[in-house]
Amino acid sequence: MAEFNHDNFSCPLPILEHDTIQLAHGSGGRLSAELIERMFLPRFANEILNRLEDQAVFEPGPGRLALTTDSFVVDPLFFPGGDIGELAVNGTVNDLCMSGADPLYLSVAFIIEEGLPMATLHRVLLSMEKAACAAGVRVVTGDTKVVHRGSCDKLFITTSGVGLLPAQANISAANLRPGDRIIVSGTIADHGMAILTSREGLSFHSRVFSDTAALNGLVAAMLAAGGQDLHALRDPTRGGLATTLNEFAASSRVGIRLEEAAIPVRPEVRSACEILGIDPLCVANEGKLVAVVAEKSAEAVLAAMRSHPRGREAALIGEVLAEPRGLVALRTGLGAQRIVDMPLGEQLPRIC
Amino acid sequence: MAEFNHDNFSCPLPILEHDTIQLAHGSGGRLSAELIERMFLPRFANEILNRLEDQAVFEPGPGRLALTTDSFVVDPLFFPGGDIGELAVNGTVNDLCMSGADPLYLSVAFIIEEGLPMATLHRVLLSMEKAACAAGVRVVTGDTKVVHRGSCDKLFITTSGVGLLPAQANISAANLRPGDRIIVSGTIADHGMAILTSREGLSFHSRVFSDTAALNGLVAAMLAAGGQDLHALRDPTRGGLATTLNEFAASSRVGIRLEEAAIPVRPEVRSACEILGIDPLCVANEGKLVAVVAEKSAEAVLAAMRSHPRGREAALIGEVLAEPRGLVALRTGLGAQRIVDMPLGEQLPRIC
Numbered sequence: 278m279a280e281f282n283h284d285n286f287s288c289p290l291p292i293l294e295h296d297t298i299q300l301a302h303g304s305g306g307r308l309s310a311e312l313i314e315r316m317f318l319p320r321f322a323n324e325i326l327n328r329l330e331d332q333a334v335f336e337p338g339p340g341r342l343a344l345t346t347d348s349f350v351v352d353p354l355f356f357p358g359g360d361i362g363e364l365a366v367n368g369t370v371n372d373l374c375m376s377g378a379d380p381l382y383l384s385v386a387f388i389i390e391e392g393l394p395m396a397t398l399h400r401v402l403l404s405m406e407k408a409a410c411a412a413g414v415r416v417v418t419g420d421t422k423v424v425h426r427g428s429c430d431k432l433f434i435t436t437s438g439v440g441l442l443p444a445q446a447n448i449s450a451a452n453l454r455p456g457d458r459i460i461v462s463g464t465i466a467d468h469g470m471a472i473l474t475s476r477e478g479l480s481f482h483s484r485v486f487s488d489t490a491a492l493n494g495l496v497a498a499m500l501a502a503g504g505q506d507l508h509a510l511r512d513p514t515r516g517g518l519a520t521t522l523n524e525f526a527a528s529s530r531v532g533i534r535l536e537e538a539a540i541p542v543r544p545e546v547r548s549a550c551e552i553l554g555i556d557p558l559c560v561a562n563e564g565k566l567v568a569v570v571a572e573k574s575a576e577a578v579l580a581a582m583r584s585h586p587r588g589r590e591a592a593l594i595g596e597v598l599a600e601p602r603g604l605v606a607l608r609t610g611l612g613a614q615r616i617v618d619m620p621l622g623e624q625l626p627r628i629c
Numbered sequence: 630m631a632e633f634n635h636d637n638f639s640c641p642l643p644i645l646e647h648d649t650i651q652l653a654h655g656s657g658g659r660l661s662a663e664l665i666e667r668m669f670l671p672r673f674a675n676e677i678l679n680r681l682e683d684q685a686v687f688e689p690g691p692g693r694l695a696l697t698t699d700s701f702v703v704d705p706l707f708f709p710g711g712d713i714g715e716l717a718v719n720g721t722v723n724d725l726c727m728s729g730a731d732p733l734y735l736s737v738a739f740i741i742e743e744g745l746p747m748a749t750l751h752r753v754l755l756s757m758e759k760a761a762c763a764a765g766v767r768v769v770t771g772d773t774k775v776v777h778r779g780s781c782d783k784l785f786i787t788t789s790g791v792g793l794l795p796a797q798a799n800i801s802a803a804n805l806r807p808g809d810r811i812i813v814s815g816t817i818a819d820h821g822m823a824i825l826t827s828r829e830g831l832s833f834h835s836r837v838f839s840d841t842a843a844l845n846g847l848v849a850a851m852l853a854a855g856g857q858d859l860h861a862l863r864d865p866t867r868g869g870l871a872t873t874l875n876e877f878a879a880s881s882r883v884g885i886r887l888e889e890a891a892i893p894v895r896p897e898v899r900s901a902c903e904i905l906g907i908d909p910l911c912v913a914n915e916g917k918l919v920a921v922v923a924e925k926s927a928e929a930v931l932a933a934m935r936s937h938p939r940g941r942e943a944a945l946i947g948e949v950l951a952e953p954r955g956l957v958a959l960r961t962g963l964g965a966q967r968i969v970d971m972p973l974g975e976q977l978p979r980i981c
Binding site: 307330332335336345375387422430433435442520626 | 655695698702727863
């Protein structure tokens, strides 16, 4: 994996009593304290975390808050375009900002397999630090548990996040109205296919990279352009675009029609999907969002997205219909229609 | 384990497509939706969770908030006196209320091993429901990941929580002052010894039970009695009382002297500790707290604790000294003193 670009490798591994994770690192005793002081604090230091109480205390200001949580069990830990640490920060940031909230604070809980090289943990922490910095969020509290060799697979990370909602935000899967436009922020299926093609036994000539990225900046630009006309937002992670749009159609009791030709898919991702017999609509994304916008603001929101680094390839891909309720249909390039069902399950476990 | 008292067994297992957890239950697709609708929602339903967005939105009111997170990997899942579900709710409730915060909202993230019996998950969820109800908190958002058989050990749960701090609360490990009194809310070492003695190969004539319990009601009573004189609070979980008091002494740069004879330990727990050569001061508790209270309010706080069901066996166990800074000393029954060190690691992994 030497070709991945980890430009923060310059920060050396701290000097520690052990070069692999020991059961005692999760014990709450002296080795736990060493792990916190030498590995975690240098990465995430801020005045809230530094108090080292069992809870973070902060004052987010008046108004509505958003709270979200996600466990990350991605395999492998490091994949083309990202790693579990970056994914854990970006995933929770994205779940917050999909409500319109400004992500502020994260908690991070590690479950580590005994024997994990300290250098692996360090590399993940550097990546989390970089992602948190890029997204403008602070890690304010955390937890570490260590389990016996064989009781978990290397490393699982659970991040939770708190964000503050602007007073005017009213974004919900239940807000779709007939005539609304469906916009996707860029190419789909990159993350899932990056994981799949990086797993053992599969190799492709063109490398496929994860799209993992924090989308809070993009959402802020969209809110500025669309305001109350931004009806729904979601990041189509597990289950892909097909799942998200089926959830929208069910929650709002509307139909959705997509134009297949308008949905952006990278050629190398499309090839990989075709070879493996996978529908890109059902594949996970980790740095894309789908937005439902009132018709009158759709062009303005699309333009704002295309002016943002995370939305350059944004595209209008469909619209909301009054009927048939709860159904998502796709108009193919040949003019035929097919129903886009919610997949029974992801083709691939441990995608995130 | 038929003798454990699970009085909520009357709620039957919902009818589901599968009687064990499948990889697709963590996929974000149709089986994930079934799991949420039939297993999770009936247990935790409330108007915030029911929106089924990727984040919970609520308005906690103005003021400071507390945020905390903990992963639970306890082995076995069901142990004398409790189970992983109850522990996960109570642990996070307790971390919140140790800042003086009123615990309000929880998030719950499950990492489940493929093949876990649905009946096991159901039993854990019933227990979480009961614990959340008893503590007066609401589960408002969650996540489920499923990993291959052998990639995790049955079930891990990560709970995060948000609570609201009363304006006057100023509780911190850094607030100890010479002359302050140390109070423990009841017998120590129950939880850790319950786990240890319930593991394979160990049996004792007297059954030892976990003390898992939510302490927010007790803390509210203590705040009412002690107000600003309540200087520090912590639940001595992993690493036990020894770790918590060493953390207090280090944070506040004070000494602490304990009276061994005053520290409540159940006879059966003491016996088990003696047989196994374990220091009860280093053993985990899950339903106890240690408080540091200004001398003038110590009696009032102790009386308030003893009037509360979770504090009936509360005891004054020591005091804060100006010197030697950072050290915890124990005066034994024979009048000798020994230093109580922070343990290197818990004697026992996966205690919580």
